[in-house]
Amino acid sequence: DAKTTQPPSMDCAEGRAANLPCNHSTISGNEYVYWYRQIHSQGPQYIIHGLKNNETNEMASLIITEDRKSSTLILPHATLRDTAVYYCIVRVPGKLIFGQGTELSVKP
Amino acid sequence: EAGVTQSPTHLIKTRGQQATLRCSPISGHTSVYWYQQALGLGLQFLLWYDEGEERNRGNFPPRFSGRQFPNYSSELNVNALELEDSALYLCASSLALGVMAKNIQYFGAGTRLSVL
Numbered sequence: 001d002a003k004t005t006q007p008p009s010m011d012c013a014e015g016r017a018a019n020l021p022c023n024h025s026t027i028s029g030n031e032y033v034y035w036y037r038q039i040h041s042q043g044p045q046y047i048i049h050g051l052k053n054n055e056t057n058e059m060a061s062l063i064i065t066e067d068r069k070s071s072t073l074i075l076p077h078a079t080l081r082d083t084a085v086y087y088c089i090v091r092v093p094g095k096l097i098f099g100q101g102t103e104l105s106v107k108p
Numbered sequence: 109e110a111g112v113t114q115s116p117t118h119l120i121k122t123r124g125q126q127a128t129l130r131c132s133p134i135s136g137h138t139s140v141y142w143y144q145q146a147l148g149l150g151l152q153f154l155l156w157y158d159e160g161e162e163r164n165r166g167n168f169p170p171r172f173s174g175r176q177f178p179n180y181s182s183e184l185n186v187n188a189l190e191l192e193d194s195a196l197y198l199c200a201s202s203l204a205l206g207v208m209a210k211n212i213q214y215f216g217a218g219t220r221l222s223v224l
Contacts, residue, residue: 034212043112043198043215044151087151094164095141096200096213098151 003027003090009103012082018075020102022088025069032091033064035073037084038101044087047073078106110135112201112216120222121189129184129219133201139163140182141202141213142174146195154197157182158204186221194223 005023012018024033032051036044048055048062050071055062061074075082087101113132121127133140142154153166157176165172171187180201186193197220200213 043217046212094156095153100150
């Protein structure tokens, strides 16, 4: 079973920041939070991951709360090409357990 | 650097037949994972191979099987195909599990299997 909960859908205006929330209240101390996205039945694309500190890369920022029970993925300047299903995953050894994800629609 | 490659892109079979799907991992990756994405069911973990051994499998019947070759490529075999096996089958690869922080799974584009 997925260890995360996400809103099923969100809209964002092009050029604005997209903030995608994720709850993972049962996360264990050594479990990482991973984010992937899937654009229209292509293979999932890795975005970012973190353990307890905030992380940033060229694609996005990941903010993890101090108690680690939730996190937010931030796409700073969303474009139409960011329209996709975004998955928040708590990594267990050897596999990724995908939930239903958040369908993000970026609108002009 | 080449990513994870899967073949064929599309595969059409009839019920009862066998399907073989292939995956080549990113160079240097020793772990290969298989996932099924059936319509309405989301992405489900199928199998994990590392160093030629099956390390874990998801909640799928034994007619789903596979293997990993010495060059770390992998095959997924589905025997006695059923209509509900129609799905996108995704392969991912990663470095060895040892360092969790770096154990990112990278996915291929998938094989779409249609069972008629």
